[in-house]
Structures are given as structure tokens and as C-alpha cells.
Amino acid sequence: xxVKRAHNFNAGPAALPLAVLKKAQAELLDFxxxxxxxxxxxxxxxxxxxxxxxxxxxxxxxxxxxxGYEVLFLQGGASLQFSMVPMNFLPANKKAGYVMTGVWSxxxxxxxxxxxxxxxxxTAKEGNYCQIxxxxxxxYDADTAYLHVTSNNTIYGTEWHAFPNTEAVPLxxxxxSDILSCPIDVSKFALIYAGAQKNIGPSGVTVVIIRRDFLExxxxxxxxxxxxxxxxxxxxxxxxxxxxxxxxxxLVLEWMKAEGGLLGIYKxxxxxxALIYDTIDASNGFxxxxxxxxxxxxxxxxxxxxxxxxxKKFLExxxQAGFVGLNGHRLVGGCRASIYNAVPYDSxxxxxxxxxxxxxxxx
Ligand code: PLP
Numbered sequence: 001x002x003v004k005r006a007h008n009f010n011a012g013p014a015a016l017p018l019a020v021l022k023k024a025q026a027e028l029l030d031f032x033x034x035x036x037x038x039x040x041x042x043x044x045x046x047x048x049x050x051x052x053x054x055x056x057x058x059x060x061x062x063x064x065x066x067x068g069y070e071v072l073f074l075q076g077g078a079s080l081q082f083s084m085v086p087m088n089f090l091p092a093n094k095k096a097g098y099v100m101t102g103v104w105s106x107x108x109x110x111x112x113x114x115x116x117x118x119x120x121x122x123t124a125k126e127g128n129y130c131q132i133x134x135x136x137x138x139x140y141d142a143d144t145a146y147l148h149v150t151s152n153n154t155i156y157g158t159e160w161h162a163f164p165n166t167e168a169v170p171l172x173x174x175x176x177s178d179i180l181s182c183p184i185d186v187s188k189f190a191l192i193y194a195g196a197q198k199n200i201g202p203s204g205v206t207v208v209i210i211r212r213d214f215l216e217x218x219x220x221x222x223x224x225x226x227x228x229x230x231x232x233x234x235x236x237x238x239x240x241x242x243x244x245x246x247x248x249x250x251l252v253l254e255w256m257k258a259e260g261g262l263l264g265i266y267k268x269x270x271x272x273x274a275l276i277y278d279t280i281d282a283s284n285g286f287x288x289x290x291x292x293x294x295x296x297x298x299x300x301x302x303x304x305x306x307x308x309x310x311x312k313k314f315l316e317x318x319x320q321a322g323f324v325g326l327n328g329h330r331l332v333g334g335c336r337a338s339i340y341n342a343v344p345y346d347s348x349x350x351x352x353x354x355x356x357x358x359x360x361x362x363x
Contacts, residue, residue, distance in 0.1 A: 007347040010325030011154055011300065012177070013197040015342040020251045038247045043240050051247050052237070058253035062262050063179075065186050065209060072208040072228065073236040073246055078104075078176040078195040081206060082111035085148065085172055085191065087226055088218040090116035094145035097121035097169075099138055101160075102129045102153035103331060104174060112148075121147060128332065129156040132295040135164045146170040146190065152178035154198075155329040157302030157336065158295040163188055170214055178299050179207070180256065181341060182266040190214040198299070199341045201249035204242040256341065265341050269298050272339050272348040276301045279355045286359045290332055304334035311335070314358055321354055 008015040031038040034047055041048045056071045065071065074080070090096045090112060098109040100123040112118045121140045122133035140147055147166050152159040154177040163171065163185075170190030179194040186192065191210045197203035208228065215228055224230050230238050256265055277296060280287040280303050290302035305311040311334060318326050328334040339348055 006324045007322055007350055008324045008343065009337045009339065011336060011338040013203045014338060014340045017252065017255045017342045020248070020255050023251050024248060039244045043237060043243050048243055051250050055246050055250040055253060058250065058257065059207065062253060062256055063184065063186055068212050069186065070210050070212060070215065070232045072210065072231040073241050074206040074208055074231060075204065075242055077206055078174055078193060081174065081193040082108040083115065084226055086112040086115040087222050088228055090145050091219065092116065094143060095119050096145045097140040097147045099133060099147065099149045100125060101132055101150050101158060102156050104154065105150045108148055108150070108174060129153060129158065130290055131292045132158055132160050135162065138164055140169060142168055144169045146172050148172045150174045152297055152299055154300050155331055156290060157297045157300040158291045159297035159299065180262065180265070181269050181298055183262045196245060196249055201252050202245050205245040205249060268345060269341065272343065272345055273298050273301065275348045275352040276337055279352050283359055286363055287355065290334065299338060299340055301337045301339065302328060302332055302334065310362060317358065318354060323351060323354065
């Protein structure tokens with residue numbers, strides 16, 4: 001009873017683990033002998049509340065989130081966080097610093113600029129965002145409201161491999177495209193946010209991890225639904241949460257735990273990425289990576305072929321061979337293989353084999 005599964009390299013929404021989809025399918029009509037789908041349960045009822053709290057618990061466990069942090073479930077995607085962060089944490093007498101590492105950082109900056117004073121603390125724009133600024137090149141003073149970074153740059157295939165120690169300046173990260181891909185030291189951050197749809201579940205849920213003492217500094221005059229405090233005070237149940245998405249998240253987190261937790265997932269992610277990066281590096285320039293070696297992403301592998309016609313052929317034949325989502329973003333061009341947690345090792349192996357065969361036939 002094997003299921004037909006594509007080699008899904010989409011940048012987002014992304015692949016989900018087959019085991020998770022099967023579990024959701026099995027429970028879809030009758031969740032835990034209740035005669036109802038989890039989607040049909042009241043968000044105030046016991047059946048759902050157990051799922052909700054378990055998802056929070058699992059996130060805390062997998063990410064080793066220290067005491068003193070809240071895990072919140074919001075809606076509006078990471079894009080709404082671009083506005084919510086400054087609405088809550090950019091007072092009129094301060095400036096917020098943004099490290100520009102790609103289009104998502106630019107968008108975050110542009111939204112904050114509408115709401116207060118912002119500055120560029122460092123930029124990697126030169127070379128079409130193929131790198132991450134050196135930590136010592138990031139400029140901000142002790143009075144900065146917060147420093148914002150984008151941990152993984154989905155479009156360019158670059159990723160931070162070390163974060164600045166910002167001391168008293170709160171560090172905020174958009175981790176939409178690499179959260180839960182490798183261990184991180186949550187205690188360095190005042191706030192982390194991520195749209196769920198790459199590594200945590202289906203789209204529709206935004207995860208926010210926020211330090212309680214930072215939360216207490218938030219402005220209190222914003223609209224109720226745009227204050228983090230509303231979600232923190234009500235265990236993310238102030239209004240109807242995206243219950244099915246949170247249920248799916250819980251299944252993904254359980255799957256991660258069974259796969260060896262963050263360390264197990266991280267190890268496999270490294271092996272998966274190595275399959276493709278090694279092929280690029282051993283191709284004598286047939287394939288060229290976009291990101292500088294030191295900034296390479298574990299999640300999005302961006303590369304080009306020597307000439308554009310060949311690139312077109314590579315992508316067309318890949319599609320015919322059952323590979324999905326390999327077209328690069330128009331801002332970088334070329335190819336992008338997004339290899340989030342749920343992309344199986346076998347799919348990466350199949351891509352490696354395809355790349356090797358294509359090179360052989362075309363050089
Ligand atoms: N930030 C990053 C790093 C992303 O990759 C994306 C989407 O791909 C976003 C933000 C936007 O997320 P959303 O669609 O959840 O608003």
C-alpha cells in the first residue's frame with residue numbers, strides 16, 4: 001500500500017512528514033473516539049486543550065526553551081510579525097536596528113519604518129545577499145530598542161551560524177525558514193517568530209517565543225489582537241486559534257521527537273545538505289552555489305548552471321523526473337532545493353543522482 005510521494009523541494013508551504021499525514025488521515029473523522037474530527041472540537045473543550053498544551057510543551061522540550069519564556073500561537077504569518085514587533089517594542093524615543101540579509105529583512109524593516117525610527121545595523125546586500133555580515137560589522141548602540149535578524153534567508157540560501165551577543169539590547173529573530181532545523185540557544189533572544197509552514201506544520205500558525213521580562217516592556221496601547229500580552233495572558237486562546245494547524249504542529253513535533261529530537265534532525269539535515277552541496281562543489285564549476293561557503297543554509301540550497309539554456313533544460317527535465325519546486329526565486333534565478341526537516345534523505349539522494357547524471361550528459 002505504498003503512497004505516491006513527489007520529491008518535494010518547495011520553499012513553502014513545504015513538505016510534511018508522511019508519517020504525520022498518515023496519522024492525521026487516520027484521526028481525521030474520529031479523533032480519540034470522540035466521534036468528531038479535531039477540527040470540529042471546541043477550542044475551549046478538553047480534547048482540543050490537551051492537543052494545544054502538548055504542542056507548547058513539545059516546542060519547549062525540543063528547543064530547550066528556558067524558564068521565563070512564553071510560547072505563543074498567533075495568526076497572520078511571519079509577515080504580521082514585521083508589524084507587531086515594532087508596534088509592541090519600538091517606543092517613540094528609541095530606534096530599532098535591522099540586519100539586512102535579504103528580502104524578508106527588507107520587508108521587516110519597511111514595516112517597522114512605518115511605525116517608528118529604524119536603522120540598518122549591517123547589510124549583506126552587496127553580491128546579491130550571498131553572505132551574512134560578520135558579527136563585528138553589526139553597528140548599534142546600547143540604547144537600541146531591539147536588533148532584528150533573519151536567521152535563514154529562504155530566497156538566497158544563506159543562514160546565520162552564530163548570533164551576536166547583544167547584551168542589554170533585545171535580539172529578535174525571524175526564524176521562519178530554519179526554526180527546529182538545528183539546536184539554538186534560545187536564551188540569546190528576547191523574541192523569536194516563525195511562520196509554521198516550513199518546518200513545523202501547515203500554514204496558518206505563527207509561533208512566537210518571547211521572554212517574559214521583555215514582554216512586560218511592551219507598549220500597552222495597541223489593538224488587542226496585536227498585543228503579544230493578549231496571547232500570553234490567555235494561553236493563546238483569547239479568540240479561536242487555528243486549531244487544525246496547531247494539531248498538525250503537535251503531530252510534527254511528536255514525529256521530530258521520535259526522530260531523535262533536534263540533534264537527530266540536525267544530523268540528518270547536515271547529511272541531506274551535504275549530498276547536494278558536495279555535488280555542487282565537485283562539479284568543476286558546472287553547478288555554482290549562490291551562497292558563500294561560510295553562509296550556506298542547511299535549508300535552502302541555491303545554485304546556478306553555467307549557462308541559462310542549460311539551466312532551463314535542467315529544470316524542465318527535473319520536473320519530468322518528478323522533482324517539485326526546484327526553480328530558484330526570481331531575485332536569484334537558477335535553482336533552489338529547499339530541504340526542510342520533512343524532506344526525506346532519499347529525495348536528496350535522488351536529486352544528487354539526477355544532478356550527476358545531468359552533468360554527465362551535458363558536459
Ligand atoms: N520570513 C521568512 C524568512 C520567510 O521565508 C517567509 C516566507 O517564505 C516570510 C518571512 C513570510 O512568511 P509568511 O508567509 O508566514 O508571512
